[in-house]
Amino acid sequence: DVKVTQSSRYLVKRTGEKVFLECVQDMDHENMFWYRQDPGLGLRLIYFSYDVKMKEKGDIPEGYSVSREKKERFSLILESASTNQTSMYLCASSLAGYGTEAFFGQGTRLTVV
Amino acid sequence: GQQVMQIPQYQHVQEGEDFTTYCNSSTTLSNIQWYKQRPGGHPVFLIQLVKSGEVKKQKRLTFQFGEAKKNSSLHITATQTTDVGTYFCAGPWNSGGSNYKLTFGKGTLLTVNP
Numbered sequence: 001d002v003k004v005t006q007s008s009r010y011l012v013k014r015t016g017e018k019v020f021l022e023c024v025q026d027m028d029h030e031n032m033f034w035y036r037q038d039p040g041l042g043l044r045l046i047y048f049s050y051d052v053k054m055k056e057k058g059d060i061p062e063g064y065s066v067s068r069e070k071k072e073r074f075s076l077i078l079e080s081a082s083t084n085q086t087s088m089y090l091c092a093s094s095l096a097g098y099g100t101e102a103f104f105g106q107g108t109r110l111t112v113v
Numbered sequence: 114g115q116q117v118m119q120i121p122q123y124q125h126v127q128e129g130e131d132f133t134t135y136c137n138s139s140t141t142l143s144n145i146q147w148y149k150q151r152p153g154g155h156p157v158f159l160i161q162l163v164k165s166g167e168v169k170k171q172k173r174l175t176f177q178f179g180e181a182k183k184n185s186s187l188h189i190t191a192t193q194t195t196d197v198g199t200y201f202c203a204g205p206w207n208s209g210g211s212n213y214k215l216t217f218g219k220g221t222l223l224t225v226n227p
Contacts, residue, residue, distance in 0.1 A: 033215065040122070042219030043156070043201065058214060090155060094215070099144035099163070099205045102215055104155040 003027070006091050006105040013112050019078040021108050023091030029103075030096035032074035034058075034066065037088040037107075049074055050096065081112045117204050119218030127226050132189040134221035136202035145178055145185045148201045150220070156201060159187075192225050199223070 007022035025032065031050050035043040035058075045058030047066040055066050063085060067075045074093075078085055088109050092102040116139045126132050136145065144163040148156040160169055162178035162185060169176045173196075175188045189196055199220040205213040 031213075035217070040219070042119075043217040045214055045216065048214045056214065059216075092156075092215075097213070099146065099161060099213070101146065101158045101161065102148075102156075102203070104157070107155050 004091055004093050004103050004105040006089075006108050008108050009106060011108055011110045013078075013081050013110065015082060015112055017078075017081045017112075019081045019110070019112075021076040021078075021089055021091075021110070023074045023076070023093075023105055024072050025074075025093040025103070026072065027093065027103070028071065029093035030071075031094045031100070031102075032068065033092040033094075033102065034064075034074065034076045035090045035092065036060070037090055043090065046076065083112050086110060086112045117202060117216050117218040119202055119221060121221055122219060123222045123224075125224045125226065126192050128194060129191050132192050132196070132223055134187050134200050134202075134223075136185045136187075136218050138183045138204055141182050142204040143182075144205065145182075146203045146215075147176060147185075147187055148203060148217075149198050150201065151198045154198075189223075192223070194225050194227050197223060197225050 004025045013019050033048040034046040049055045049068040065077045090107045091105040094100040094102045118137045146161045147159040150156045166180045167178040173190045177186045199222045201217050201220045203217045206216045
């Protein structure tokens, strides 16, 4: 079974903190994605990566950065957390190419206080 | 950029009633995917449609891809309480070269009254 593992299920951080969300996949997938999910807004793409050290902005990249130093690991970084970044964060991975099935992690519920 | 619009946002049905959710893209899609997210869970892939006019069935679920490959639908016959969840459509968006990002609709939340 494909496994996408996110480092934390729940996280509480203070405003202004630097926050790292980690995601690891075990299926040698080229593509990795970070989404945030908010009620009524669906899944919005923050960043995606199609190869090691390669990244592209999604629809809402402001306030976030990413790092992909190894193929299996994709990190989302909140440079200075703000309360409007309180959300559910979902990591996903897929094989290269268009329209390949995405496998999701269990999600990290981040609360910024 | 590409937009994938999905309606309705919410649907409440009595158990046994049918349910349909619709997905429309602003651009022609090479393919479309459908996902289901149970309450408290994460999205799980259901199916992918590739061909114009394609229809696929999974038990009580019927998926269609429009002739112009810009719209799709998911129809559930005789809903059950196990169908509860949010259904998302998703389409690949070419961000340049051979790189595709997956863009999701806002989803339809289905609740079923037993």
